[in-house]
Structure formats: C-alpha cells, structure tokens
Amino acid sequence: MALVRVISSDGAAFLVSQRLAKRSGKLKTEIETFRKSSDNSEAQPEIRIVTIRAEILRLVLQWLQQHQNDPVLPANQNEQDGRGDAEMGQSQWDRDFLAPMDLGIVMELILAANHLEVKGLLDITCKLVESKITGRTVDEIRTAFKLKSDFKGNEEEQTRLENRWCVEN
C-alpha cells in the first residue's frame, strides 16, 4: 500500500495511506505534484503542512479515517446555499467526535478542513459553530467567540435601527 508522510507545523509526522490522504483535495494535489517532479515513482511523498499543528492534523486524519468510504463530495457542491449533503446525514460518530472539543479547537479544525479541502469535515464543524450562534443574543455570541464590538459612536444603535426596518412587515 502506497504511503505518504504528512508532517505538521510542529514537526510530528503521520504515516497514512495515499488512498486516505487523497480524500483531502489539498493533499491530493500535493501528492500529484510530487509524483510529477519525482523521478523515482516508488519514492514516498513527504508533505509538510506548515499551518496545522499535530493535534489538529491528528483529528483531521482521524475524521478522514472514519469517513474513508463515504463518497467524495465535490468542493463546489451546493455552492449556492453553502450547504453540503454531509451535514444532512451527520452520524453519531461525528457528534461524539465533536462533542468534547471546545470552540477554539473547532475553529482550528475549520481552518484546517478549509486548508486541506476536506468538505465533509468543514460542513459538520461549521454547522456546529452555527448552532452556537442560533438562539444567542449578540452579547452571548461575542462572549462565545471572544469578539469585541468595534463599532464607533452610535454605529451600533444605527445598525440596530436598520435591522428593525429589515424585519418590519
């Protein structure tokens, strides 16, 4: 079985099968680039991902492992409404997978899934974050995401006023 070494930003190496790695759009491209540039077709590709640390990379690979038999979703599927089919059939495994994570880890996972082009993972993580927005007040959202209001003067009040007109019937 052809293998590939995937190295995280902090130097941890993961040895995974190429079949699995190719389920990530980014890794697939990297492997193909490596094949073209390498004379020795037997050589084991080594891909360094400078933006993802080991803990997160491990989670991504773990997710890929679990979902290795799912059909690959094209990256632009359902682009119009931004929804993939993956989130429709979110499995119990996915829920257990995400349950212990705090928001910071989830954010990192979103970044990683986005970078590695793993659409299914991106869908379920974004969905999770979305559920944290729904049903919260503005202040609660800010607290949850550690965001600070950077409105100046009465901008916030103005925005609130505009919102009223948007929903008025």
Place this chain on the structure above:
Amino acid sequence: MLPTNLKEKENKTFSNWLPQIFRRSKSFQHEKSMDKEQFLVLPTEIVESILERIDDLSILLRCRLVCLQWKTIVETMLEKQHFSHLPNLNNAESYFSTGRFKPPHVSPCLYSVIPETSIAGLTHLWLPPALTNVIVKNPFPNKSVTVIGFESCHSGWCLPRSCPKLPPHKTKIRPAPNKKIVRVFQNIGHHLTSLIFHDVTISQDKFCSILESSTNLKSLILSVFELVGGNPDRELNIPRFLTNLQVIYCQKSSELTIKWFLSTCSYQLTSLKLYGNYFLCNNVILEKDKFPRLQNLYIFDPSRSDLVELLEKSMSPPTLKYTTLGWSSKMRNVQIDEIIYFISKTSKSLISFKIFVSLDEFVKILEKCRVVYPKVRFIEMLWQRSLIDPSWEDESHRKSLLPWFPKLECAKVIPSSEFCYYPDVMCPLCGRSEKYIKRGLKKWLGENF
C-alpha cells in the same frame, strides 16, 4: 465577495491568522485569564462559511450587530441574495403601489404591483411558480438617495441621516437640487448603492457626471424623469455594479435620451423595469445581444402598438427568469395569441411569468399552450375586493386549474385592495397622492426641514 485569487488569499490568511487562532485556542482553555489581546478577528472566509449556513434572517441580522467584520460579511451576503436577481424596486414605487408615502431612504423594498384600476370582470392573476416571497426589504437603507425635483410639492433631497462621512451641513440641501447636484455627488456618490430621481429634469452632462461619481451604484430608478440635451453618441462610464434599472413614467420628450441610456447600460443589467412609459423603447428592448444578462423583466403599460410589437418581434435573452407583463384596462384588447406567441419564445430558464388577465382568459391561454406545470403547488390570484363573490371557494378554482397544475394544493384568492393601492394611471404624484408625500416628508424629515 469571493476573492479571484484564492490561493493568494489563503496563504495570506493563514500566515496572518494562525498565530492568533493558536492564542485564541489557548485562551479558550483558560477561560478565566482574559486580557484585551484575546479579542481578535476571525478570518473572513471562515466567518463567511459559518454565516452562510444560517437561513433565518433575524439571526443573520443579529450577527450583523456583533462587530464590524461580521456586519460587512452579513451585508455582502444579503446583497448577493437580494440584489442579484430580484428587482430592487424601491420607495419610488411605493408611491404607486401603496399610495402611502414611505420615506425614501427608510424602507425601499421589493414590491409586486397589481393595479386596481380594472374594469368589471377583470381578474388579476399572479403566477409565481418558483418565487414564494417577493416582498423583501432593502437591508441597506442608508445607502440610498432620492432626489425629488422642483415641481413636486416638496423639492429637495432625501439623504440618509447616517450617510457615511458626509459633512453634516450637506445632509439638507434644498430646494433647487440641480445647482449643486454634481458637486454633492462628487462627495457622496461612491457611498451609494441605490439612487432615485423623481420628478427631476436634468441635462445629459450632469446626469453622466453623477453616474460617474456613483461608482458603487447597483440600482437606479428614474421616475417621472426628464433628460434634456440628448447626444446619442455621448460616452458614459456606467457604474460597474449597476444591474437594476427602472424607468417609471418618463416623459415622451426624453425618449431619445432614455433610449441612449438604455442602450449604454443594457449589457450589464440583470433587472429592467419599464412602467407606464407611453413610449416603449422597442428597438432597444429584448434583443439577445443587447441584454446578455437580463434575468428580470417587468413591463407595465406600454402603448398598444409597442406592446404588440414587443410581443411579436422580441427575442428574449436566454438568461431571463422572471417576466411580468401588465397593462391597465385600456389595453384589454391584447390578443391571447400574441401573448402565447411571446411565451413560446421566452427562454427555457424562465421560472416565473406574470400576466394580468382574467381567469377565463388565463384558462384559455393554458389550453392553447398545452403546457403542464408539474411543480407548482400554490397559486395566488389577486381579485378586486368588490368583485369577489362570497360564495366562491378556493377549492373550485383549484379544481378548474388542476389539468395544468396537477400538484396544485391551493389556489387562493386575495382581495387586492387589502394590500395594494394603485392611483390613476396618469402621473401618480399629481393630485391625490400629494398629501401623502407632504405628510410623509414632514413626519420623517421634520427635524431636518
């Protein structure tokens, strides 16, 4: 907006944001130790991919209040949804549709206008197979400016109170908008997404220079508008986002200039509405090559001969999705055959076609067309209240339409006077509407005027 060069953005994003995410992630693990540095901004594309999963408008609007970055993202998303293919019908239209004055910059919105000036027996049919809700408020009221001309009861400007970066003394300029018009637009033009002229006479040169200052304009409404000094060869840089144009009750005297403007901007329009212009720019309208992007076409009350010519000659652009043809009672002698011929030529992408006919006529059209609409489940028919027979039931209408709409669940009759009011076909701002405008302006602009 999506970046054109994704890769570049990706790299930039990652090198910029990752360290912040790491720090943030740590701070999540130590909830208690919060310091100012932890308030950071998430990468735009991530926030985008989270927010675009939210359907509920009220939740989106709440997100708009979180911080400036989120506000911008939500606005871009709403703009994409609302402005891309639906007509940005505006407050100028609320004169015509409701008769009630709504302050121009407050709630410009999308309307479906159904005239009430029908003669006995005329029924308004409204057939939106794909569209379920056409009333959408403009989420960006503070980016719209209305210029009301001298002749109206209240000439002057209606500027948003919160127009960004506008010097305070510029928010009220009156009367004679013509004198300072060009200079004002040099100041504020680039902030605007929507611009309305009502009852304004202006020279072609000034008009061009206004448009050239309004670089971000998306929607333009010319209502009772007169453009003088038509030079058909005048070159004009159309704002590159301008996709919605409405020409409402324009004067015959500016026919040539309006034609010039239409042909200048036609290639980028996605929505065109011609309403009550007794000259219809036939040779401009609906030629495939001239309107390659047109998705939404609304024509109301053209002249009789123009309408016939339009129905017979025009070739609809392949992108056309929504079409509305309407006429007031004068035009009732339009032949069904002509309409059918027009429908048969409209593009396959058409998902909504509205016409103003009686139920009998409509059934005749359906019979002749031999088209079955397998997906339509809901039809609304707008009736003049006085014509509704209390013994009529929605169920009987549903049955009469079943052969063409096999999945129809409901054919609902809505008394039209309940939600729309249509003043006489002549200039709608004369006479009876005037008091509404005065009252409305006073109410809204009392402190400014």
